[in-house]
Amino acid sequence: MARIMIADDSDAIRLVLEDILSIGNHEIAAQAINGEDAVEKFFQTNPDVVLLDLAMPKKDGLQVVKEIIAKKPGAKIILITASDNQAVIKQCIDAGAVAYISKPFDFDHVLKLISDIIK
Numbered sequence: 001m002a003r004i005m006i007a008d009d010s011d012a013i014r015l016v017l018e019d020i021l022s023i024g025n026h027e028i029a030a031q032a033i034n035g036e037d038a039v040e041k042f043f044q045t046n047p048d049v050v051l052l053d054l055a056m057p058k059k060d061g062l063q064v065v066k067e068i069i070a071k072k073p074g075a076k077i078i079l080i081t082a083s084d085n086q087a088v089i090k091q092c093i094d095a096g097a098v099a100y101i102s103k104p105f106d107f108d109h110v111l112k113l114i115s116d117i118i119k
Contacts, residue, residue: 001024001025001026001027002026002027002047002048002049002114002118003026003027003028003029003045003047003048003049004021004026004027004028004029004047004048004049004050004051004114005028005029005030005031005032005038005041005042005045005047005049005050005051006018006021006028006030006031006032006051007031007032007033007035007037007038007041007050007051007052007053007056007064008032008033008051008052008053008056008080009033009034009053009055009056009057010053013053013080013103014031016105017051017080017105017110020105020107020110020111023107023111024111024114024115026114029045029046029047029048030042030044030045030047034056034057034058034059035056035057035058035059035060035061035063035064036058036059037058038050038052038056038059038064039059039064039067039068042068042072042075043071043072048076048118049076049077049078049114049117049118050068050075050076050077050078051078051080051101052064052065052077052078052079052080052097053079053080053081054079054080054081054083054088054089054092054100055081055082055083061079061081061092061097062088062091062092062095064077065077065079065092065095065096065097066095066096068096069095069096073096075096076098076117076118077096077097077098078097078098078099078100078101078113078114078117079092079093079097079099079100079101080100080101080103081100081101081102081103082102082103084102098117099113099117101113
């Protein structure tokens with residue numbers, strides 16, 4: 001079991017992720033609705049893993065990854081994206097994100113990825 005922060009501006013996506021995480025017996029450490037909120041809540045709650053939407057208001061996923069990794073190298077951030085923009089995804093991975101998941105989600109894939117990352 002891991003403590004996980006969900007950062008996505010979509011209520012529906014956050015609900016789907018809550019369901020997936022509950023199936024995996026993970027604890028939701030926090031939820032964020034925009035990039036600024038994500039950075040703030042990350043440092044308040046210190047989750048084991050962050051599920052971070054790439055396209056969010058106020059700060060996008062790349063900005064959030066850079067800010068978190070600058071202060072806490074080794075933070076485990078998984079990008080969530082509906083985009084197939086490999087250049088932006090690569091920038092986020094290069095900045096410190098550990099993986100990415102494409103929308104729509106495959107429940108088993110999300111849980112396996114989290115399990116692999118927290119080992």
